[in-house]
Amino acid sequence: MQLLGIYNCLSSYLVVAAFLFACGVYGLMSRRTVIGMLISAELILAAASLNFMAFSRFLAPDPTLGRLFTLFIMAIAAAEAAIAVSILIAVYRNYKSIESDDLTDLQG
């Protein structure tokens, strides 16, 4: 069973992270509400953190740096989610809609 040993090699983690990133890109392009786009952005951030963790586990001389960077990404992502939700609620109060096609006040 070759498949049972892949938890010990770098490329399996990289492939999973690439899949997460691709899912996030697809969601960002195809979702129509702002909340769906926020979820996709969280997926992209998770893919980036997973890459940092995999490289710091397998390749880096000092794995502390990659883990530190993942912690910082988590903090930034939490701040980003809070700000995005507050903006979203303000937008909903003004427009009564959260579909990104309706937010066209600045369109020329």
Place this chain on the structure above:
Amino acid sequence: MQALTCNVATPTLFSAEGLVGLIFLLTILMVVGGALIAVQSKWLVRSVAGLALCFTGVAGLYYFLLSPFLAMMQMLIYVGAVSILIAFAIMMVTQAGSDTRHRRKVSALAGPIGISVAMLFFAGFTMLALATPWQQFPQEQEGSTRDLGIALLGPHVLIFELISIVLLMAIIGALVHAQRGRTRGTGA
């Protein structure tokens, strides 16, 4: 398929390593299924549940990458805070139940283009990950939680303080933003 054989011993199914490998495959299944539900589901509540599933799987992957502390932080911050925050946002914005109610012609192309771009990204990154001869260096430190704490308060203390200022500003900014929207809404 040849590049994926990465010089590891292949355990049998009924040994300890085989069970660990089985759990790893289940974790990957959790990540992939959660991500697919999160981007594909028509209902936003289901998509948030898929996001939480995917983040739980990513925490399992962090555990496999030898850092249980990061796995715990992932569960606390992402599964416990961010997913719940998005779920609250969905509940507050009442009409957000379904994502594709009235589809317009402008964005009818967004699905196929998005799928092709995402496939392109996935294929490119996968080929890059499998074809690159990664060079391994000997690990000098083990990167334990103690090392993390020393690094946070030693050489990287400036970034740590900046992150806390960013978080404080995010909290105040979110409060001010929501408050302003409310007063305008009731005044009009």
